[in-house]
């Protein structure tokens with residue numbers, strides 16, 4: 001019945017129901033606003049649901065139970081991890097202010113500008129897995145995001161139990177680990193199938209606010225579940241191709257027994273780099289950047305220019321082909337600097 005024209009009466013009725021709903025929401029927010037005792041408390045946003053948020057009071061060593069909160073208008077964006085002031089009356093809350101963020105994890109929005117995904121993060125846990133295979137560049141994309149926002153990044157290589165299944169998977173485990181360790185990143189291997197394979201991750205989370213990011217299906221929610229067995233989370237099955245299916249749809253903050261906070265985020269297949277220019281992509285590729293410092297031309301794209309330091313490094317095998325390919329793929333997405341200095345030598 002799609003596209004069916006509504007009768008005037010039906011259209012009128014739908015409009016009326018919508019108007020009533022909006023008015024009810026406004027009345028509710030006003031009621032909470034009037035009922036609140038002046039005392040605002042400090043809280044943290046656990047998760048967002050459309051026009052409302054779950055907020056937990058920050059108590060001495062723990063968080064209070066999440067309270068369903070309305071948002072005072074003009075607050076701007078309110079995301080998981082935001083520190084807020086909120087008031088409670090009759091079990092319902094109202095967020096009255098949002099504190100300025102320290103670090104924020106954002107991605108370019110399809111509607112222009114950035115979409116903030118989580119706030120006040122100390123540490124980004126970039127999760128890759130032996131299955132689904134990390135796309136050529138999923139981990140690299142997040143490393144760039146971490147570098148540009150100044151958030152410390154750790155690579156988490158999950159599902160290492162699969163390495164026992166075949167020689168190829170075992171090699172992959174070695175190779176992936178080596179690539180990122182050689183670049184100076186900490187690599188933590190994990191598996192949800194054995195408690196001892198979570199010990200290193202558990203220790204790394206203690207006392208800090210960390211966010212799990214990475215492509216869908218790598219096991220971010222499974223890791224939270226394994227670390228917090230008494231919480232119920234939605235964990236997804238992989239499809240036939242071994243790809244994830246975007247099971248988690250909203251970021252959510254969990255408290256760890258060790259005192260840290262852990263944010264589970266939805267998997268992102270394409271963490272867009274469209275707002276970056278090519279030079280910024282290089283921050284995620286210090287190995288390519290080092291070689292590029294020897295290029296003859298300042299605006300060298302390291303494709304087929306004469307005197308290219310990157311090609312020299314490839315010839316000498318001091319730079320791996322895998323890294324070069326990943327760099328080219330990401331650089332192709334990024335835009336060129338606004339005023340390129342054409343053909344000028346250094």
Ligand SMILES: Nc1nc2c(ncn2[C@@H]2O[C@H](COP(=O)(O)OP(=O)(O)OP(=O)(O)O)[C@@H](O)[C@H]2O)c(=O)[nH]1
Nearest residue numbers: 159191192217218219220221222236246247248267
């Ligand atoms: N063998 C094995 N399977 C795992 C492990 N961790 C997670 N899985 C499986 O991987 C699948 C996907 O896990 P999820 O936790 O839903 O993945 P996710 O990263 O949260 O995915 P999104 O929410 O879509 O971003 C599930 O079928 C898990 O059981 C692991 O350590 N070993």
Ligand SMILES: [Mg+2]
Nearest residue numbers: 220221247248
């Ligand atoms: Mg998930």
Ligand SMILES: [Zn+2]
Nearest residue numbers: 295300302308
């Ligand atoms: Zn070059």
